[in-house]
Amino acid sequence: MITEQEIRRVAELANLALTDHEVAKMALDLSGILTNVDKLNELDTTGVEPMAQVFVHAENPAGETATLREDRERPPLGNRDALANAPLAGSGYFKVPKVIERA
Amino acid sequence: MTGPLVDHTIDSIRSGLLAKKFSAEEFTREALSFAEAENPKTNAYLTLAPERALASAKAVDEKIAAGIDPGLLAGVPIGVKDVIVTRGLRTTCASRMLANYIPPYDATAVIRLEQAGGIILGKTNCDEFAMGSSTENSAFGPTRNPVALDRVPGGSSGGSAAVVAQGTATLALGSDTGGSIRQPASFCGVVGVTPTYGRVSRYGLTAFASSLDHIGPLSRTVRDSARLLQAIAGRDEMDSTSAFTPVPDYVSELNAAPEGRLRGKKIGLPKEYFDGLSSETGDLIMRAVDVLQKAGCQVVDIELPHTPYAVACYYVIATAEASSNLARYDGVRYTARASGSGTLADMYRVTRDEGFGAECKRRIMLGTYVLSAGYYDAYYLKAQKVRALVARDYAQAFEQVDAIVGPVSPHPAFKLGQMVDDPIAMYLADIYTITGDLAGVPCMSVPCGTTGEGLPVGLQIFARHFNETEMFRIADTYQRTAAS
Numbered sequence: 001m002i003t004e005q006e007i008r009r010v011a012e013l014a015n016l017a018l019t020d021h022e023v024a025k026m027a028l029d030l031s032g033i034l035t036n037v038d039k040l041n042e043l044d045t046t047g048v049e050p051m052a053q054v055f056v057h058a059e060n061p062a063g064e065t066a067t068l069r070e071d072r073e074r075p076p077l078g079n080r081d082a083l084a085n086a087p088l089a090g091s092g093y094f095k096v097p098k099v100i101e102r103a
Numbered sequence: 104m105t106g107p108l109v110d111h112t113i114d115s116i117r118s119g120l121l122a123k124k125f126s127a128e129e130f131t132r133e134a135l136s137f138a139e140a141e142n143p144k145t146n147a148y149l150t151l152a153p154e155r156a157l158a159s160a161k162a163v164d165e166k167i168a169a170g171i172d173p174g175l176l177a178g179v180p181i182g183v184k185d186v187i188v189t190r191g192l193r194t195t196c197a198s199r200m201l202a203n204y205i206p207p208y209d210a211t212a213v214i215r216l217e218q219a220g221g222i223i224l225g226k227t228n229c230d231e232f233a234m235g236s237s238t239e240n241s242a243f244g245p246t247r248n249p250v251a252l253d254r255v256p257g258g259s260s261g262g263s264a265a266v267v268a269q270g271t272a273t274l275a276l277g278s279d280t281g282g283s284i285r286q287p288a289s290f291c292g293v294v295g296v297t298p299t300y301g302r303v304s305r306y307g308l309t310a311f312a313s314s315l316d317h318i319g320p321l322s323r324t325v326r327d328s329a330r331l332l333q334a335i336a337g338r339d340e341m342d343s344t345s346a347f348t349p350v351p352d353y354v355s356e357l358n359a360a361p362e363g364r365l366r367g368k369k370i371g372l373p374k375e376y377f378d379g380l381s382s383e384t385g386d387l388i389m390r391a392v393d394v395l396q397k398a399g400c401q402v403v404d405i406e407l408p409h410t411p412y413a414v415a416c417y418y419v420i421a422t423a424e425a426s427s428n429l430a431r432y433d434g435v436r437y438t439a440r441a442s443g444s445g446t447l448a449d450m451y452r453v454t455r456d457e458g459f460g461a462e463c464k465r466r467i468m469l470g471t472y473v474l475s476a477g478y479y480d481a482y483y484l485k486a487q488k489v490r491a492l493v494a495r496d497y498a499q500a501f502e503q504v505d506a507i508v509g510p511v512s513p514h515p516a517f518k519l520g521q522m523v524d525d526p527i528a529m530y531l532a533d534i535y536t537i538t539g540d541l542a543g544v545p546c547m548s549v550p551c552g553t554t555g556e557g558l559p560v561g562l563q564i565f566a567r568h569f570n571e572t573e574m575f576r577i578a579d580t581y582q583r584t585a586a587s
Binding site for chain 1 (some may be wrong): 204205207208288289298301314332342344409411412414415416418419426430433434435436437438439440445446447448449450451452453455456459463465467468470471473477482484485486487489490491492494520526527530531541542543
């Protein structure tokens with residue numbers, strides 16, 4: 001059973017401001033889901049390599065790899081397009097609230 | 104008159120255009136006005152795109168007038184799931200967070216389908232950030248199933264399945280992370296395809312769980328999905344997980360040797376896929392298997408022994424990846440920002456609390472928890488090992504058989520609101536679709552009849568990595584045989 005205290009700690013890690021009601025509901029939901037997840041412990045996975053991805057054809061016939069390509073210049077998105085959806089922008093930058101409060 | 108879209112396929116639109124029965128512009132105008140009139144019944148489109156659609160249609164007409172091939176998808180009206188970005192056209196991910204987001208670029212799949220002459224009619228509804236199995240988690244209201252308006256269309260690509268079933272598009276693009284193309288396709292009685300992982304570029308698909316996300320087609324016929332896949336598949340240097348493997352001309356391969364082409368093919372029935380099925384669904388699946396057997400397939404009983412662990416495995420891996428992918432929605436670069444003062448940290452938290460719906464928060468929290476110090480090995484690493492076992496199940500099964508068939512969902516479309524309060528029951532119903540995503544194999548849903556209440560059921564077909572052709576052969580033979 002996950003405690004409400006643990007939920008508050010995880011919410012902080014996830015940058016979520018949950019209401020008290022949400023914290024209580026989340027503790028119940030996550031506890032239920034993790035009880036189901038505990039089923040995984042029925043399996044002996046000794047010696048099994050963890051599988052991070054399933055991509056199977058990472059090379060072309062010429063031996064070119066999927067993850068490395070020629071490094072060449074190309075036009076970037078551009079400042080105006082990059083800022084077009086910003087809730088607050090100015091002088092070509094994203095604007096954010098104060099990071100540190102002055103004493 | 105061009106007739107309703109439900110009567111059209113890619114080929115019939117192409118013939119109509121080339122025979123000058125109608126122009127792409129006329130056809131598109133009619134499709135747009137039909138979609139506008141019908142959409143309020145289902146809320147399947149979130150945004151219609153008349154300007155973009157008509158511009159694309161004019162380009163097709165100009166090509167035809169100039170005697171240039173107008174492309175594989177010439178003049179075909181297409182709905183695009185609203186998690187796939189479209190330049191200059193609002194892309195919300197069905198979230199309040201992105202309610203006004205206008206992407207500055209197109210997804211590769213979008214570029215390719217428009218280059219092939221396809222017409223994007225609009226953006227389709229879905230569960231928020233593709234998280235859900237009913238399209239009820241949309242910030243813009245649920246989509247209703249066109250077959251039974253009091254029921255869900257499935258999810259998360261519910262809008263894409265609904266526009267095809269409703270005839271307000273001929274084709275649609277969806278995305279699938281744990282069944283989000285196949286399950287709504289089965290609920291709405293249309294074809295839905297999850298290609299091999301890496302077959303279609305994910306560039307421009309809003310990331311949910313990157314190691315599991317796929318873009319794929321929905322349509323009424325198997326051939327139309329095959330054609331759409333051909334248009335969008337292939338290596339893209341903007342996605343390092345897109346494959347170099349050459350893209351076949353799937354429809355030509357379907358046309359080659361149409362008679363007796365399934366003779367001697369071995370299809371496996373996994374016994375784990377027939378526990379806990381509703382009896383009507385089970386009967387329809389077995390009737391479809393009979394059709395395939397009569398077409399020459401040899402039916403083999405097989406095992407995918409780790410299937411009972413797939414849901415647990417998936418909900419650890421998918422939420423872990425999601426918690427990381429959704430960290431970018433922070434009220435700085437392209438999302439709404441919560442009003443009010445406070446520090447930067449306060450702004451992040453309040454923005455995310457206001458912007459995300461309940462299901463997204465639940466998954467972000469679960470994903471953050473399983474990745475947090477002290478739990479990583481017990482949950483995340485364990486799940487990655489179980490994923491390897493699920494993938495091994497498929498590799499071993501494909502040593503014995505050419506394809507695997509089974510149900511898509513344990514039950515047909517349920518009523519709106521019926522499962523909203525029980526997230527675990529909703530997750531568990533993904534049991535038959537999740538394994539395909541975990542293993543990265545191609546899989547699809549093809550309609551195989553309706554229940555006594557008239558609700559569609561889908562037959563699921565899995566094939567080996569990059570062997571979509573085999574899967575399409577079985578599905579196409581089934582669809583043609585069942586229709587005749």
